[in-house]
Amino acid sequence: MSAPLAALLGILLAAPCAASDPRLRFAAEPEPGSFHGLALSQGPGRPVCARATFDRRKAAAGGRILILDGAEPGDEDAIRMSQAVIARRGGLTSRAALAARRHGVPAVALGRGVWDPAGPALLVAEPVFGPSSSVGGVEARPAAGTREAALREDSAMCVDAPSARVLLLAPDEAEERVAAAEAARAYDGLRDAGALERWLDSEPGASRAAALCAELVPRAAEGAMPFADLARLTRAARAHAGAAGRERLARAERRAFARAARAARAELASCPSSAADAPSAEVLARLASEAKDLALRVAAIGGVLGTGDGGAGALARACGEAAARRRKSVPVASPSLEEASLAAGADRSEVVELPPDSWRRFVSENGLSDFLSSTLDDASLGLRRKSARVRERLLAARLEPASQAGRAALAAATVPVLVVGEDATLSASAGEVLTKVREAWAASWAPGPLGARLRAGRGSDYAGRMRLMRLAPADVSGLAFSRDPGSGRRGRILVEAAPGGIAAVLEGGAASARRALDARTGRMLESQGAEAGLTPARLKRLARLVRGLDAWRGGGVETAFSFAGGRLLVHHVRPLEPPAPARPVLDPFSPRPAAQALPVIDVR
Known part of the structure; x- marks a missing residue:
């Protein structure tokens, strides 16, 4: 053994892994009733809780989590009106995934489960963990088998799409979590903090206050709730919790803040890498501004809850410094999508x-x-x-x-087209x-x-902007994701593709092959399904394209593509992360309107 290798081995054996590098610590113990799957759609980018249903009509009425095997062509309304979607099977180009992303509905495919013939229920195996033991100073609970859990009609559940996780709520917390989620959704529409305060008054107690905290903190972190409302409702919750429930509420506040801060840190940590690839000062300015705003929101939540900024401020400053260094070597203006596609070796579809x-x-x-x-x-x-x-x-x-x-x-x-609106992409012939x-x-x-x-x-x-993309015959078409569609993590490009044109893929009816590629080299890391025309040379070209479009946008993208002989065509490019919630004009983080645009009447 060489001397350097022996020294490295000695360092690794000298202390427990968790002590030498906090990144290597074991993840928190999985919650009972927690099932991991494949994230199909981020939705709002936070956990969503509601009662479950297998009935498409109930789902179409709104307010439910829809559980289905695999979406059918007539399920669009049910998916659009659902709070979230759980699919037993399906990939990123399945009907459920396409419809969920189109309508901003969070969705997770479990990839397993058995339908219970005795009634509407999906039986899913969950891991069971043995007693805790210490190995080299690290606490761990080894898996001790599995047990069967049932997802039934009216089960109380949460879908956490960014973590690709489905949580079956325990009976003792189910009612309050679902009620708090419904109250928070009412706030989303009305922005009436007084109504939420009255909802707390209707049944004072720590359990209701803790459940509401789990709903409000993520909203404040994403900018969907003014901090004045969060502070007002936090004071009301603490008053209602009373002395007996104060510690329970404090734990709920710390847990909610820790989750929000962890998500913010993950997003901010990727910013320097995005800045290093950014093609223009415009993209760099946006990256730095978004990082600063996110850190300010986390710090504001920490100020309300008394928890600090969770390290977000330092990461935002690192992002700003990386953007400032890169700004010296790039042009001011961003290229157009056509220019970015061409630079990455692809052509755009003909667009009208x-x-x-x-x-x-x-x-x-x-x-x-x-x-x-x-x-x-x-x-x-x-x-x-x-x-x-x-x-x-x-x-x-x-x-x-x-x-x-x-x-x-x-x-x-005069040829088949894709009708591309602001919130939908539909294939059409001349007659339709x-x-x-x-x-x-x-x-x-x-x-x-x-x-x-x-x-x-x-x-x-x-x-109402509208574009029509004229479709040419293709050998293979599909969707490529420059980052993980659920978490937004960098490093791997996910591709799902099928033989033929893009229309069949976007309608969700194609049998797709899935590939995972190394984002830098285009080397295939994982493969599922037939070749489908995705040769190693084509995959490398596709990786180059997707990497270039990710840099062009300064964030994760979904790219619809086709290979037609030697041509690589780009049909659409969409951001992966959920859209930032629009804020009222009075929100301190809302962009200020120009003075001349305000309805001010001169009374002099």
């Missing part, structure tokens, strides 16, 4: 833009202006009912072939392109995007 005022003309020609205003202003309607009414009217309206938008769409659809354009517009009035606009006071502020 509908005229910019197409949505406004469509609304005017169908007499929808007053209807949209009155529906959005109707305080008696909840978010989901507003969404359902608007989408029903939009789908019943007509987009005339002779209209400006109709002529442009029909001219583009006008219908698909209306469906893509209607998708932007689903509860997710509509709720984001309403919370910002901009419910009807929708531009």
